[in-house]
Amino acid sequence: LDDLLGEGVSGRRVFVRADLNVPFDKSDPTVISDDGRIRAVLPTLVALRDAGAKVIVASHLGRPKGAPDPKFTLAPVATRLGELLGTPVVFAEDTVGSSATEAAGKLTGGQVLLLENLRFNAGETSKDDAERGAFADQLAALADSYVDDAFGAVHRKHASVFDVPARLPHYAGGLVVREVEVLRKVTETPEKPYVVVLGGSKVSDKLAVIKALLPKVDKLLVGGGMCFTFLKAQGHEVGKSLLEAEMIDTCASLLAEADGRIVLPVDVVAATEFSADADHEIVGVADIPAEQLGLDIGPQSVALFAEAIGTAKTVFWNGPMGVFELAPFAAGTRGVAEAITKIDGFSVVGGGDSAAAVRTLGIDESGFGHISTGGGASLEYLEGKTLPGLAALES
Numbered sequence: 001l002d003d004l005l006g007e008g009v010s011g012r013r014v015f016v017r018a019d020l021n022v023p024f025d026k027s028d029p030t031v032i033s034d035d036g037r038i039r040a041v042l043p044t045l046v047a048l049r050d051a052g053a054k055v056i057v058a059s060h061l062g063r064p065k066g067a068p069d070p071k072f073t074l075a076p077v078a079t080r081l082g083e084l085l086g087t088p089v090v091f092a093e094d095t096v097g098s099s100a101t102e103a104a105g106k107l108t109g110g111q112v113l114l115l116e117n118l119r120f121n122a123g124e125t126s127k128d129d130a131e132r133g134a135f136a137d138q139l140a141a142l143a144d145s146y147v148d149d150a151f152g153a154v155h156r157k158h159a160s161v162f163d164v165p166a167r168l169p170h171y172a173g174g175l176v177v178r179e180v181e182v183l184r185k186v187t188e189t190p191e192k193p194y195v196v197v198l199g200g201s202k203v204s205d206k207l208a209v210i211k212a213l214l215p216k217v218d219k220l221l222v223g224g225g226m227c228f229t230f231l232k233a234q235g236h237e238v239g240k241s242l243l244e245a246e247m248i249d250t251c252a253s254l255l256a257e258a259d260g261r262i263v264l265p266v267d268v269v270a271a272t273e274f275s276a277d278a279d280h281e282i283v284g285v286a287d288i289p290a291e292q293l294g295l296d297i298g299p300q301s302v303a304l305f306a307e308a309i310g311t312a313k314t315v316f317w318n319g320p321m322g323v324f325e326l327a328p329f330a331a332g333t334r335g336v337a338e339a340i341t342k343i344d345g346f347s348v349v350g351g352g353d354s355a356a357a358v359r360t361l362g363i364d365e366s367g368f369g370h371i372s373t374g375g376g377a378s379l380e381y382l383e384g385k386t387l388p389g390l391a392a393l394e395s
């Protein structure tokens, strides 16, 4: 971005791919429940706006099926972005259609335009290179240069991430640069002891990262829904808790390979149903009742995890420890997050749900070394995969 600003952008059309895929309030789907991803891209947008660029911002939101769907409109994001920028944001009701092209054509230097959801166009996510390329041609025609500040989407081989930079002079935004610097440090030269905390619902989603991290970590703490498949692999009955039956053998092999370095909960908060009002109790992992499901790690597990975290010089955390959105099941995530803020070392919160948990639970963000805006992206970086968005910027 500094290179682009150095070249001068006054009156130039700059396409900024941002990741404005923010969560919305479950009880009011028009209210953004965590605007962290919008805030994270502000420095790039402000720098371009203040340098007099015509700023054209594009993002995806959710997973619409390649056609307009009002449930996934970016309109509320345009409003919030305008509030945060302190200047109104022009909103186009399509991405490359007449609304977008007219709005882009009318932009004056220092104005910001947000296009409608990229994924309302089948070409954005298409696996067919020609279809993606045709959409990328239309996007590229809107601008003179391209900035990728969508760290959360760099693992996607999508038109706006992978194909547009091949068509325009391309630059990394400040957020992408910082994210990569931090994740490179954690991946290549983590100061030891290195403790990784993983949560979230599925082992299968995290399998690749577990395999990549296991040789590097001193401890791997596993909570969230995924811990039940590990507990089952240890021989425990897990009642109605989340279970990936086909992953039990894999978990057993990982536990054997880890030789004590994978740490599992010793107690959980179990409830009769997935509801804030459900009857719930703390039970040892050997005593999960058949008709109940575990929705959070219990207090002894929090203490066990906090002890391991307290020894660390580097902590990477991805995934909540329980259903933190429901008050009775938030203590595990809160306890682990608070323990991470207290370490005498460097901590990284990797991604979507865990970053949202930090802000939703009101935990002091300054206690973490870095809060990533990328969930899947940061995990794939740690796995050592080539990320299409970063490869495109480097070529």
Ligand code: 3PG
Pocket: 019, 021, 062, 063, 152, 153, 156, 352, 374, 375, 376, 377
């Ligand atoms: C994310 O939330 O991880 C990113 O915005 C990417 O979204 P996706 O998983 O729908 O591609």
